[in-house]
Amino acid sequence: MAFLGTICLVLVATSVAGHLSTRIGVPSVIGQLLVGVLLGPAMLNWVHSDHLFAMFAEIGVIILMFMAGLESDLDLLKKYLKPALSVATLGVVFPIIAVYYFGRIYHFGFESALFLGVIFAATSVSISVEVLKELKRLDSKEGATILGAAVVDDILAVVILSVLVSVFGNITSTGESAQTNIWVGFLLEFIYFIGILILFKWVAPFLMRISERLLVGSSVTIMSLVICLGMAYLADLVGLSAVVGAFFAGIAVAQTPYKKEIDANIEPIGYAVFIPMFFTSIGLNMSFDGFIKNIWFIVILTILAVLTKLLGGGLGARLLGFDFNSAYVIGAGMISRGEMALIIVQIGYTAHLLSTEYYSAVIMVIIISTILAPFMLKHAIGRQQIGD
Numbered sequence: 001m002a003f004l005g006t007i008c009l010v011l012v013a014t015s016v017a018g019h020l021s022t023r024i025g026v027p028s029v030i031g032q033l034l035v036g037v038l039l040g041p042a043m044l045n046w047v048h049s050d051h052l053f054a055m056f057a058e059i060g061v062i063i064l065m066f067m068a069g070l071e072s073d074l075d076l077l078k079k080y081l082k083p084a085l086s087v088a089t090l091g092v093v094f095p096i097i098a099v100y101y102f103g104r105i106y107h108f109g110f111e112s113a114l115f116l117g118v119i120f121a122a123t124s125v126s127i128s129v130e131v132l133k134e135l136k137r138l139d140s141k142e143g144a145t146i147l148g149a150a151v152v153d154d155i156l157a158v159v160i161l162s163v164l165v166s167v168f169g170n171i172t173s174t175g176e177s178a179q180t181n182i183w184v185g186f187l188l189e190f191i192y193f194i195g196i197l198i199l200f201k202w203v204a205p206f207l208m209r210i211s212e213r214l215l216v217g218s219s220v221t222i223m224s225l226v227i228c229l230g231m232a233y234l235a236d237l238v239g240l241s242a243v244v245g246a247f248f249a250g251i252a253v254a255q256t257p258y259k260k261e262i263d264a265n266i267e268p269i270g271y272a273v274f275i276p277m278f279f280t281s282i283g284l285n286m287s288f289d290g291f292i293k294n295i296w297f298i299v300i301l302t303i304l305a306v307l308t309k310l311l312g313g314g315l316g317a318r319l320l321g322f323d324f325n326s327a328y329v330i331g332a333g334m335i336s337r338g339e340m341a342l343i344i345v346q347i348g349y350t351a352h353l354l355s356t357e358y359y360s361a362v363i364m365v366i367i368i369s370t371i372l373a374p375f376m377l378k379h380a381i382g383r384q385q386i387g388d
Contacts, residue, residue: 003052007273010047013039014276027374029130029279034371036283049284053277058242060278061126061339063270065243066228068129068138068147069250070263076144077251083330084148087316091149091334092156094312095120098304106297106358111168115353118164119345119362120305122157124338124370125150126243126278131374132333135381142326142384145317146333147247154241154340155189161344162239165351188238196248199231204252212258221265224253241340282338286367287360294361298368301361305369309335310376325384332380336373341366 017031039047047053077084096117103113128146132138138147162185204227211223228249235245253262291298314331322330345362348354354362 006047006053007056007277009039010035010280011273011276014280018276027131027134027378029127029134030371030374032276032279033127033283033367036280037286037367038283039280040284040286042283042286042288047280047284049281053281053284056274056277057281057339058278060270060274060276060281062228062232062242062246063266064126064129064275064278065246066224066250067263067266067270068125068133069247069252070254070259070266071133071138072147072247072251072254073139073144074251074255076139076141077148080141080145081148083145083317083320083322085152086320087145087149087313087330087334088152088156090312090316090319091123091153091309092121092160092312095305095308096160098308099301102301102304111164112353112355115164115168115348116362118157118160119341119348119354119366120301120308120337120369121153121160122337122340122344123150123153123309123334124336124340125333127336127338127370127373128333128377130279131377131381135378137329137381142322142329142333145322145330149313149316149330149334151244151247153334154244157340157344158189158240159186161347164353165347168351168353185239189240192234192238192240192245195234196231196252199227199248199252200255203227204249205256208253208256208258218265220258220261221269224258224262224266225269227253241343243340278339282342282367282370285342285363287363289360290357291361291364294358297358298361298364301365302368302372305337305365306335306372306376325380325387329377329380329384332373332376335376336370337366338370 013035014032017035018028021028021031038044041048099117099120100113103116108116125146129138132143132146137143162182207223207227208220211219216222228246231245231249232242233245236242253259310331313334314327317327317330318324342363345354345366349359
């Protein structure tokens with residue numbers, strides 16, 4: 001029952017914070033992120049990210065990315081696949097190289113410094129999706145490139161992380177067995193993407209037609225959620241992020257005649273409870289432990305986290321013909337780290353690839369860069385609109 005009180009507190013606080021943020025011209029997601037910082041261990045210590053809260057938050061990000069898939073233009077995503085690949089590749093290479101050398105300056109070992117780079121190579125596009133939705137830019141060429149790049153980025157980060165943990169971590173067996181684990185993982189991910197094509201062509205249309213015939217209220221919406229959660233679960237099962245599965249499930253369902261009905265019904269489900277819980281959960285991870293001791297580590301790493309994605313993503317877009325303002329929007333849209341980086345930190349920490357001494361500092365950098373991302377994306381879009 002105590003959790004019901006927590007939900008009430010979070011929903012009231014995020015609603016007020018979102019309203020005030022919008023009134024002062026700041027993306028509402030910023031207010032919701034700061035609610036987590038205020039109510040969590042960093043300040044008031046009223047709310048903690050326990051298992052139940054984490055589950056609600058996970059459902060929130062899955063529904064958010066499902067809605068992003070629903071609202072995405074498949075033809076636009078195909079059209080901007082090349083720039084998305086370019087943005088994702090440079091957006092992974094820049095952080096890994098820069099943060100690796102930064103880690104070496106702080107006397108990290110080879111594998112620990114490399115892992116530090118991988119943490120900041122990952123992009124959590126869910127925050128950017130919320131800002132793009134709010135500013136009605138999700139179905140623009142920049143929005144399509146950011147979404148496409150985020151999926152590729154996620155795959156690259158997971159592949160590199162799998163290799164790192166298998167080779168250097170101590171949570172898997174070593175030698176031939178570790179190499180087998182990597183190849184099995186790659187094979188499963190390849191099969192999963194084959195499954196996505198089958199979902200697009202046959203499974204989603206078939207299931208949605210069946211749902212229409214069921215004598216149950218909201219059967220079409222229920223079936224869309226079954227596809228969304230099922231694809232998210234399978235993505236997690238093969239080692240990908242659940243949000244990748246949810247995003248592709250949204251695109252698949254959007255190709256059916258039921259898109260408008262689902263879009264209208266799924267948004268209240270997400271925004272009424274789960275999505276505010278997700279944004280708050282990111283702020284709950286903030287802690288000021290060791291802040292003064294590691295202040296310069298945090299400041300410099302935050303600057304690197306922001307600049308490497310901004311420059312890597314922006315340069316990737318410029319190389320494929322985008323103008324400066326569009327490249328700035330794309331680079332800014334790739335800055336957010338959010339839940340993906342937090343998941344990678346936990347995996348690496350368990351594998352002893354990140355020391356306890358710097359654990360809280362790294363978490364803090366992830367949160368700070370995630371909070372800065374919507375500000376930068378809004379500024380980039382504003383600059384582009386002035387240029388237009």
